[in-house]
Amino acid sequence: MRTLVNFIIFYIIIEHTLASKWSYAANMIHGRNAHTAVVLNNGRVLVIGGTNMAVTFNNAELYDPSTGTWSMTGNMTNPRIFHTTSVLNDGKIFVTGGGDSPKTAELYDPLIDQWTPTDNMKYRRWMHTATVLNDGKVLVCGGIIDEGEYLITAELYDPLTNNWAVTGSMNFPRNFFTASLLHDGKVLVTGGYNFQDGYIDSTELYDPSTGKWTITGKLINTRTYHSAVVLHDGKVLVLAGVSGDQGLFVNTELYDPSTGNWTLTGNMNVPGMFRTASVLLDGKILVTGGEEFEAQCIPSVEIYNPSTGLWTVTDDLNNERMFHTASVLNDGRVLVSGGIDLYTLNTTEIYNLSF
């Protein structure tokens, strides 16, 4: 009996040592990178557009966590890459702009599995951001247009009237920046790049009650191709990215909305850009993949603990990938989809926190 128990304990230890927290899930129907992904209110994950390097997709597909399978949805009206995707208050999914169709926007209704175009935006955009405000409107700002012009403009979509209206412009044109909804309803944009200023360290706040932008604290590093998440306590964590003169860096920064200041928090273990950052159910932050140097993708995964301010390495992805997505499922697991390594990936993998 003692021997059997020892054997079982030994087996469990070995099993846990060898098994990765990442396991492959079903392949997508189309390999894609530079797509977007969003979790629907029914718990399914919708992945949208992107490219396989031959075509830009007008299609989208759904992952059902209860069956572990992918299925195509109806087509979008337009192909999209580097577009935005948001969940509206009524549960519909709203996509805007992106390469190939930069002025258009459309809605996906999960109840009828169909896409419908909305009114066009006022400006063509890709590599921009979209943020759902507390009143249900969507703030779209920045980005780039095909001729290489960086955008300073912002506009609001009202789902109730299906209209776009121009709102206050930012203080800096930006692309590949981040936008985060703060607990007080304001929107914080950070960093990015534009032709005149290069890599940007400025951050600014949009106040929906005035429609105006004001400059707030400067980042410690200029950053573009970085990521930002809102922590459970309302602070904003900015991580990864690249800066023209300093290259890649491992330091990460916290914005405190009550002071408007940025302070350094823990260093990451691996530098990179184009990394995903997800808020887990317990408030920790999971960062996956990305690119280290030109075309050098990384499999690295790290977790930030807001209560200690420290980053720890966890199991690598099975596939190195960049321009992928990460979605927190309703049960707390994280689904990573697609992206590109040497070629566009149709693989997906799931991070299991339970062991």
Ligand SMILES: *[C@@H]1O[C@H](CO)[C@@H](O)[C@H](O)[C@H]1NC(C)=O
């Ligand atoms: C979706 O779009 C693709 C590419 O344009 C086309 O080949 C396909 O037939 C479309 N599918 C449907 C159901 O319309």
Ligand SMILES: *[C@@H]1O[C@H](CO)[C@@H](O)[C@H](O)[C@H]1NC(C)=O
């Ligand atoms: C933010 O930092 C600046 C520079 O250190 C300081 O002058 C300012 O007082 C800080 N803001 C607040 C509200 O503490």
Ligand SMILES: *[C@@H]1O[C@H](CO)[C@@H](O)[C@H](O)[C@H]1NC(C)=O
């Ligand atoms: C996924 O990609 C691999 C490698 O390119 C390919 O062999 C496979 O047929 C693709 N599709 C599916 C559905 O697995």
